[in-house]
Amino acid sequence: MGERGPSLFQAIRDFSESASPIDFILIAQHWNMFLTGTGYTLFLVTASLVAGGVLSLPLSVARAYRTPVLNQIVFAFVYLFRGTPLLVQLYLIYYGLGQLEAVRESFLWLVLREPLWCTLICFSLNTAAYTTEIFRGAIEAIPYGEIEAAKACGMSGWLRARRIVLPIALRRALPAYSNEIIFMVHGSVVASTVTIVDILGAGRVLNAKYYLAYEGFIAAAVLYMLLVFFITRGFKLWEKHWHTHLRPREA
Amino acid sequence: MDVVIAYMPMILKGTWITIAVSVCSVLLAVFLGLIGAWGKLSRSKVANSTAGAYTTLIRGVPDLVLMLLLFYGGQQMLNNLGDATGWWDYLEINHFTAGVFTIGFIYGAYMTETFRGAYLAIPRGQIEAGIAYGMGAHLLFIRVIWPQLIRYALPSFGNNWLVLLKTTALVSVLGLHELVWESFTAGRATRQLFSFFFVTMMIYLMLTAVSDVGLRWLNRKYSAGVRRA
Numbered sequence: 001m002g003e004r005g006p007s008l009f010q011a012i013r014d015f016s017e018s019a020s021p022i023d024f025i026l027i028a029q030h031w032n033m034f035l036t037g038t039g040y041t042l043f044l045v046t047a048s049l050v051a052g053g054v055l056s057l058p059l060s061v062a063r064a065y066r067t068p069v070l071n072q073i074v075f076a077f078v079y080l081f082r083g084t085p086l087l088v089q090l091y092l093i094y095y096g097l098g099q100l101e102a103v104r105e106s107f108l109w110l111v112l113r114e115p116l117w118c119t120l121i122c123f124s125l126n127t128a129a130y131t132t133e134i135f136r137g138a139i140e141a142i143p144y145g146e147i148e149a150a151k152a153c154g155m156s157g158w159l160r161a162r163r164i165v166l167p168i169a170l171r172r173a174l175p176a177y178s179n180e181i182i183f184m185v186h187g188s189v190v191a192s193t194v195t196i197v198d199i200l201g202a203g204r205v206l207n208a209k210y211y212l213a214y215e216g217f218i219a220a221a222v223l224y225m226l227l228v229f230f231i232t233r234g235f236k237l238w239e240k241h242w243h244t245h246l247r248p249r250e251a
Numbered sequence: 252m253d254v255v256i257a258y259m260p261m262i263l264k265g266t267w268i269t270i271a272v273s274v275c276s277v278l279l280a281v282f283l284g285l286i287g288a289w290g291k292l293s294r295s296k297v298a299n300s301t302a303g304a305y306t307t308l309i310r311g312v313p314d315l316v317l318m319l320l321l322f323y324g325g326q327q328m329l330n331n332l333g334d335a336t337g338w339w340d341y342l343e344i345n346h347f348t349a350g351v352f353t354i355g356f357i358y359g360a361y362m363t364e365t366f367r368g369a370y371l372a373i374p375r376g377q378i379e380a381g382i383a384y385g386m387g388a389h390l391l392f393i394r395v396i397w398p399q400l401i402r403y404a405l406p407s408f409g410n411n412w413l414v415l416l417k418t419t420a421l422v423s424v425l426g427l428h429e430l431v432w433e434s435f436t437a438g439r440a441t442r443q444l445f446s447f448f449f450v451t452m453m454i455y456l457m458l459t460a461v462s463d464v465g466l467r468w469l470n471r472k473y474s475a476g477v478r479r480a
Contacts, residue, residue: 083459084452085420088431092452095438096445186313193424200316213327217320225311 027219037202045184048123055128060135081129087190094118094194115194130180138173171242178235182228199223255446258437265433266454272350272419279355284362291367309360315421321353322425346427361411369403402473409466
């Protein structure tokens with residue numbers, strides 16, 4: 001038994017190295033790199049979703065209620081971020097801002113010379129733009145009767161927003177927002193182009209280190225698929241919870 | 252800004268490549284999307300599951316990962332195949348072809364869903380009426396299904412096109428000399444990356460704005476005969 005243990009392992013290893021099209025043992029040996037990569041991806045996605053989500057709430061309200069001036073500014077912001085590639089936005093912030101003397105000499109440079117901060121800022125602004133559109137649509141889709149009823153009950157603007165408008169709008173926005181989260185996970189891969197070792201970054205490092213064509217990318221693809229799978233599952237459950245009142249009643 | 256103007260021919264060349272990649276890959280994507288939709292809607296189990304696997308796999312994985320995988324892995328696989336069969340010597344796929352094939356392949360999956368949804372939106376009665384008139388499958392497709400398929404597919408097609416146009420920026424990571432690559436190179440040479448990326452953004456905005464106008468025109472054209480309230 002003591003003899004066979006290592007030899008069996010050796011056999012698997014030989015198979016992995018020579019016969020199998022993918023050297024899975026090599027991927028397994030670098031599990032910790034992929035684990036930290038997954039950590040980076042998750043961190044980037046969650047942090048920017050939270051920051052972008054918080055930012056998008058007031059912006060979407062400004063758009064939906066056509067607040068003078070602010071409405072136009074938010075429109076321009078959303079148009080700019082939705083009409084250009086995320087990669088170019090990231091390049092502009094990470095590589096571009098260093099060109100401006102004013103930025104390099106201010107305290108901001110401490111933040112803006114770090115790839116991680118640049119990526120966070122870029123992703124947050126990007127998802128804020130997309131989420132603003134989603135929330136705006138949801139707010140505008142609220143049946144006017146509900147707001148009239150709230151007014152008739154004597155609720156003030158703020159109370160109305162807190163009790164009626166936002167709860168209804170956010171629930172309605174849930175399916176579209178789950179799509180946005182998946183886009184964010186998919187979009188986050190561009191972080192690997194500014195030296196961040198996220199999931200794809202780990203795959204690229206592995207491939208570059210051993211001069212491989214598939215292994216790192218396949219491992220990354222599988223990890224991203226798993227991530228998206230779990231997110232969709234989680235959102236289905238969440239939707240069930242928040243949309244209980246919309247489901248057809250069981251007989 | 253003077254520097255940017257001096258480099259304008261290079262940027263415009265890059266813009267042209269971006270447009271060319273986008274147009275070629277959207278054509279491939281539509282082609283694959285039609286086949287995929289046919290596969291998803293057909294009665295054949297094999298076609299069903301192949302198309303199903305295609306769309307789930309492609310839509311579950313980020314495009315840059317797939318691009319790198321198809322670009323590096325695909326090249327190696329082709330060469331391994333050439334080695335094994337002896338049909339061809341060492342092949343080097345150029346960046347343009349690789350970009351078009353990977354983007355077309357990826358967006359084919361999204362187009363599959365577009366066309367499947369559009370087909371399902373055609374009222375069943377129209378197809379039945381066509382059959383009742385004695386139209387064969389071919390005539391039915393050309394006269395009844397196709398014009399309406401375009402009508403229902405257009406909004407989603409437009410979305411896919413805009414996303415695809417922006418995705419082509421990723422091909423610069425593979426090394427294709429398109430808009431982003433050219434402006435990165437120019438910006439690095441002149442140490443004016445901000446100006447160049449700003450111009451790049453404006454060019455993308457222009458391209459999306461022009462596409463918007465075009466899509467709206469197409470939409471009007473193909474909804475001739477739709478009654479509006």
